[in-house]
Amino acid sequence: MDQRFPKEEKLKSRKLIEKLFSEGKSISRFPLRLVYVKTEFPGTAGVQAAVSVSKRKFKKAVDRNRIKRLLREAYRLNKHQVKERIGTEASYAFMILYLGREMPEYRKTDRKMRELLHLFLEEEAGEGKF
Template identity: 50%
Template sequence: MDESFGRKEKLKSKKLIEILFQKGKSVKSFPLRLIYLPIENKQHVQFQTGVSVPKRIVKTAVQRNRIKRLMREAYRKNKYLVTNASGTSYAFMILYMTPKEMGYEELFKAMEKLMGKFKEKETWEN
C-alpha cells in the first residue's frame, strides 16, 4: 500500500483546476467537499489532488495552512480507499467548508467517509 503524496500526484495545472470547478461532480462529508473529474493523465498517476481552504471561511493564513497540512495528511493516509484497478485517472479538489477549526482525528474520519462516498458514487456511475 503506497502512502506517498508525491509531486506527480499534486494538482497544479490552472487549466485543469478551472475545468474541474466548471464540469466536476462533487461529494460532501462535513466539513469536507470533494470535487472530482475523470481526466486523461499523461503522467500515469491515478489521482491528482489539490486541497483548498477558502480565505472567506478561515481568516488567518496560519490556520488555513495548518488545516491544509492536516487535510493532505488525512488524504495521504486514506487514499488507499479509492484506488481502483480500472486505471481511470481523476482530478480531485478537496475543500474545507466550516470556519470551526477541527483536529486531525475529526478530519481523518471525515476524509475516510468522503473517500467512501466517492467510491460508492464512482462505482454507481460506471
Template identity: 45%
Template sequence: MDESFGKKEKLKSKIVIDSLFAEGNSVKKYPLRLVYLPLENSSENVNKVAVSVPKRSFKRAVDRIKLKRLMREAYRKNKYLVTSNLYKNYALMFIYTGRDIWNYAELLRSSEELLKRFVEQEKMKDHEKDIL
C-alpha cells in the same frame, strides 16, 4: 501500499482546475467537500489532488495552512480507498467548508467517509454504463 504524496500527485494545472469546477461533480461530508473529474489523457497513472481552505472563513494564514496540512495528511493516509477500488485517474479538489478548526482525528474520519462515498458513487456510474 504506497502512502506517499509526491510531486506527481499534486494538482497544479490551471486548465485542469478550471475544468474541474466547470464540469466536475462533488461529494460532501461535513466539513469537507470533494470536487472531482476523471482525467482522460493522463500520461501518469496517478490521481491529481489539491486542497483549499477559504480565506473568508479563516482570516489568519496560519489557520489556513494548518488545515491544508491536515487535509493533505488525511488524504495521504486514506488514498488507498481510491487507488485500490477505482481504475481511472481523477483530478480531486478537497475544499474545507466548516467554520471551526477540526482536529486531525476528526478530519481523518471525515475524509475516509468522503472518499468511501466518492468510490461508491463512481462505481455506481460505471455499473450504469455497463448496463447500457
C-alpha cells in the same frame, strides 16, 4: 501500500482546476467537500489531488495552512482506498475543500476524509466508471 504524496499526485494545472469547477461533480460530508472530474494524465498517477481552505472564513494564513496540512495528511493516509479500486483504468482530479468555520481536529478530519472517499467510490462504482 504506498503512503507517500509525491509531486506527480499533486494537482497543479490551472486548466485542469478550471475544468474541475466547471464540469466536475461534487460530494459533501461536512466539513469536507470533494469536487472531482474524470480526466487523462500524461503520467502514471491515477489521482491528482489538491486542497483548499476559504480565506473568507480563515483570515490568518497560519490557520489556513494548518488546515491544509491536516487535509493533505488525512488524504495521504486514506488514498489507498481509491487507488486500489480504480487501479490503472481511470484517472481523476480531486479538489478537497474545507467548509467548516472552526479549526478542525485531526481525528475528525481523518474520519470525514474516509467517509468522503468511500462515498466517491460508491457513486462512481454505481455509475460503472471502473
